[in-house]
Amino acid sequence: MHERKNLYVPSKMDYVRGERPPVHCIFCAIRNENENVINLSVYQTEKFIVSANLYPYNPGHILIFPKEHVEQYRNLSAEDAAELHRLHVLCLDVLQDTYTPQGFNMGCNEGRVAGASIEHLHFHVVPRYANEIGFLDIINDDRIIVEDPRESVRKLRSAFNNRDK
Numbered sequence: 040m041h042e043r044k045n046l047y048v049p050s051k052m053d054y055v056r057g058e059r060p061p062v063h064c065i066f067c068a069i070r071n072e073n074e075n076v077i078n079l080s081v082y083q084t085e086k087f088i089v090s091a092n093l094y095p096y097n098p099g100h101i102l103i104f105p106k107e108h109v110e111q112y113r114n115l116s117a118e119d120a121a122e123l124h125r126l127h128v129l130c131l132d133v134l135q136d137t138y139t140p141q142g143f144n145m146g147c148n149e150g151r152v153a154g155a156s157i158e159h160l161h162f163h164v165v166p167r168y169a170n171e172i173g174f175l176d177i178i179n180d181d182r183i184i185v186e187d188p189r190e191s192v193r194k195l196r197s198a199f200n201n202r203d204k
């Protein structure tokens with residue numbers, strides 16, 4: 040795979056809680072390698088990108104999104120869906136090897152009323168653990184950071200790279 044050389048990540052955890060960058064769409068900005076966004080991408084296929092989540096619910100929380108700005112699931116082609124399925128399976132394998140979770144939540148929210156805070160279609164894969172409280176590092180009242188996203192990116196890039204060999 041193409042290994043990004045210029046990883047831009049926050050230098051302090053409070054940066055993580057800061058304002059969103061001034062770009063129209065954060066996922067399009069990641070695809071375009073816009074230097075104003077924190078790029079947590081860990082893997083890509085022809086049509087999709089896998090990224091660590093800047094605001095993870097759990098260690099290993101990743102996002103899969105199409106490179107093209109698609110807002111509705113029904114605008115994916117059958118071929119896109121097949122690629123997306125293969126990528127989900129790969130992600131589950133990598134997360135299982137890397138984080139040894141006991142389960143997963145997977146899915147997407149389409150539309151603001153459904154909870155989508157970013158309109159560009161994206162799929163969450165959230166590893167679940169039997170004793171999740173043990174992972175939590177509560178750093179303020181309204182935000183829980185479970186693993187420094189820089190550490191997630193390092194682990195996941197290495198794991199995806201090893202799968203590609």
Ligand SMILES: [Zn+2]
Pocket residue numbers: 064065066067068107108109159
């Ligand atoms: Zn977009």
